[in-house]
Amino acid sequence: MGSADTFRPEPGRIPAGHTARHEPGSLLDVLSVAAVVLDQDGRIVLWSPQAEELFGWTPAEALGSFAARLLVAEEDFETVLAEFARVVSEGGGWAGVFPARHKNGGSRLIELRTMRLEDEDGRLYALGMSTDQAVLRDVERDLALSLRLVAQSPIGLAVLDTELRYVLVNPALERINDLPAERHLGRPVRDALPFADTEQIESAMRRVMETGIPLLDEFSVGRPVGSGVGPDRALLVSYYRLEDAGGRPLGLATSVVDVTDRHRAAAEARRRLSLVADASVLIGTTLDLDQTARELAEVVVPDLADVAAVDVLDTVLGGTRSGSVPGGQAAVFRALAVAASDTAEAAEAVRAADPPGQIAKYDADRLVTQCVSTGRPVHIAHVTAADLPRIARDEAAVRLLADAGLHSYMAVPLIARGEVLGALDLKRIGNPAPFGEDDVVLAGELAARAAVCIDNARWYQRERATALTLQRDLLPHRPPQLAGLDIAYRYQPAGLANNVGGDWFDAIPQPGGKSALVVGDVMGSGINAAAAMGQLRTAARTLTGLGIDPAQVLRHLDDTASGLDQMIATCVYAVYDPERGRACVANAGHLPPVVLRPGHRPELVELPTGAPLGVGGIPFESVSVDLAPGDQLILYTDGLVETRDQAIDSRLEALLALLDGPPREPEATCDLLLKDLPEGNDDDVALLIARVRAEPDPVSEPPNPSPASPDSPAP
Known part of the structure; x- marks a missing residue:
């Protein structure tokens, strides 16, 4: 071991599959660990390049020198010699921080490890491994920081x-x-x-x-x-x-x-935005009160609640603004809608809800009553057995909700234009999550949107009822028997409140056994149109008593309409003379009547179109139509045939095709036309059918015509 060759890798000692190569940049390169070997006398026999870098001495200067004299300060000399002797004689090693001398005369702290070596001849050596303490501490600190960061x-x-x-x-x-x-x-x-x-x-x-x-x-x-x-x-x-x-x-x-929590929060936010967007589209599609309530209940199930109920205060359906229920008083509700998720438990809970249309009175201690009394949401995140009697309508409903597993509840008020209309009642059964504050906010926003639609629907419903009542009161209750004619008629109001009002029909006996048949349509809708229709009908009945030509009647009606405020109406007016077997017909911008003759195809009466009533200054013309026994004259308003997406000529052809076939009774013809022709219910329909009887009635003088009694016509 006296030379450096002793420490070189021997051939065959390198692991299989590896080659001896220098890999720069390793941790050993960073630490620059210096290796020094001393013989048992303390002389330096091996000196690595890193040792030269660490201490400054070249191999020529270091090899053969006593390490203690070269590297140790005088005050540490005896201590180092004693420690060196112990390592060489006893084995073991020494580790610690040691102040070593540098060639430049200064000193530096080094991290030192020593150990005893023995060669094959039994000679003893001491190996010293050292590195700059500052470099080692930096590496240790970085490593400790990395490990701690990784672990925590x-x-x-x-x-x-x-x-x-x-x-x-x-x-x-x-x-x-x-x-x-x-x-x-x-x-x-x-x-x-x-x-x-x-x-x-x-x-x-x-x-x-x-x-x-x-x-x-x-x-x-x-x-x-x-x-x-x-x-x-x-x-x-x-x-x-x-x-x-x-x-x-x-x-x-x-x-x-x-990022599960963040992802769930984002998904929840998207779900809520989607629910609000759906509500904007799906709630309030019609002005029907019950339909609007159903739309609200169905929107929130199952995304927000497993069971939803919409109840309004019974007082608000009267059409007056009632305000909220005073505190401490009971509230009377009318159930409008109930919806539930598709589970057996939810279906069980629905049995505990008031069925749509039912009126229920809830005492002041009930949660839904508190909701409408205060105008604030009521929220019970975790429902207990003590809460159920304040939620359910009775003891049987308490048992149903308990069996269904109701665990979370809230009710939010339906407030529109400052008035509490009712409440949206929400329950969670299958959904394990309790209602949170975000759910309360969401339900409140949905309820606020829906409340405006519900308020609109109830006012339109009231207006529709008013317009429809006025319309029915102004139409004939039951036209009198006319000489030589069988009469059938129908009036079908529009489905929306703002479309009701302008159509009318009439059948009026005249002197000499003649009969006047009238169908008209006031442009516009609502109460104003119904009122204008009543004025025109009264004028028409008055003019009929004069026995004048239909064209003259329309001229007088045109003057009457011109005197009304911006009122336009269409009208077809016919006078049937049973002695001559002929009808004299005039038209004011109305759709032509249909003549239905047994054994012949139905045909439209060819009439000058004429201008609508109210235009003023346009002449009208009468046309005669021969009518034999069994022939039918059909008068109608545009609501029977007009649609938004088809030409009127195509719709009139459909009318004629429907009438073509075996003879029917006038009543059956009315039913057939109303069943198969109107597409939707967007406009009123007035329909009048007159069939010529085989045997004419004896001529009699009718009483002076006057408006019929205010009652609804037979359906």
């Missing part, structure tokens, strides 16, 4: 070798993967994570290993790989290639951030 980081961290086998896993990743570290270490990804998409993961890892380009924040959603069960977790996964100071790949690091 909330981010899952792992290190894999170049073969993609786990060599380090921190506790956070153990929790995320639901696998202990020993199930990771030493295993490749495909073995450690059997439930994951390992092919995709390894492909991404290899790409990072090959290119050195990190892959950052790859989003994935899945279940913990350890058990493969439990709720899905949302993860952000990143991969980085690890390199030494020389750029040589050492392996791969991966970081996994559990």
Whole structure:
């Protein structure tokens, strides 16, 4: 061991598959560990290049010198010699921080490790390994910081070798993967994570290993790989290639951030926005009160609640503004709608709700009463047995809700234009999560949107009822028997309040056995149109008593309409003379009547169109139509045939085609036309059919015509 050759690797000692090469940039290069060998007399026999770098002495200056005299300060000389003698004679070693002399005359603290060596001839040596203490402390501090960060980081961290086998896993990743570290270490990804998409993961890892380009924040959603069960977790996964100071790949690091809470919060926010958007589209599609309430209940089930009920205060349906229920008083509700999720438990809970249309009185201590009394939401996150009597309508309903598993409840007021209309009642049964404050805010927003629609619907419903009542009162109750004619008629109001009002029909006896048949349509809708219709009908009945030509009647009606405020109406007016078997017809901008003759195809009466009533100054013309026994004259308003997407000529052809066929009674013809022709219920329909009887009635003088009694016509 007297020469440096003794410490060179011998041939055959290098592990198979490896070659002897210098790999710069390793930790040893960073530490620059100096190696010095002393013989048993304390002389330096080996001096490494790192020793020269650390102490400043060249090999020529150091070799053969006593190490103590070269490297030790005078005050430490005796202590070092004694320690050296102990190491050489007894074995063992020494470790610590030692102030060593430098060639430049100064000293530096070195981290020193010594140990005894023995060669094959039994000669003893001392090996000293040393490095600059400051450099070593920096490395130790960085390593300690790294280990502490890895161990305590909330981010899952792992290190894999170049073969993609786990060599380090921190506790956070153990929790995320639901696998202990020993199930990771030493295993490749495909073995450690059997439930994951390992092919995709390894492909991404290899790409990072090959290119050195990190892959950052790859989003994935899945279940913990350890058990493969439990709720899905949302993860952000990143991969980085690890390199030494020389750029040589050492392996791969991966970081996994559990963003499940953030992902769920974002998903919940998207769900709430979607629910609000759906409510904007789905609630208030009509002005029907019950339909609007059903739309609200169906929107919130099952996304917000398992069972939803919409109840309004019975007083608000009277059409007056009632204000909220005074505190301490009972409230009377009318149930409008109930909806439930598709589960047996929810169906059981629905049995505890008031069925739509039912009126129920709730005492002041009931939660729904408190809701409408205060105008504030009532929220019970966790329902107890003591809460159920304040929720349910009676003891039987308490048992039903308990059996169904009601565990969370809230009621939010329906407030529109400062008035409390009722409440939206929400229950959770199958959904295990209790209602939270965010749910209360969401329900309040949905209720506020729906309340305006409900308020609009109830006012329109009231207006429709008023307009319809006025319309029916102004139409004939039951036209009198007319000489030589069988009469059938129908009036079908529009489905919406603002479309009711302008159509009318009339059948009026005249002197000499004649009969006047009238169908008209005031342009516009609502109460104003109904009132204008009543004025025109009264004028028409008055003019009929004069026995004048239909064209003259329309001229007088045109003058009457011109005197009304911006009123336009269409009208067809016919006078039937049973002695001549002829009808004289005039038209004011109305659709032509249909003549239905037995054994012939139906045909439209060819009439001059004429201008609508109210235009003023336009002449009208009468046309005669022969009518034989069995012939029918059909008068109607545009609501029977007009649609938004078809030409009127096509619709008139459809009318004629429907009338073509075997003879029917006038009543049956009315039913057929109303059943098959109108598409939707967007406009009023007035229909009048007159059939010529085979045997004419004896001529009699009718009483002076006057408006019929205010009653609804037969359906």
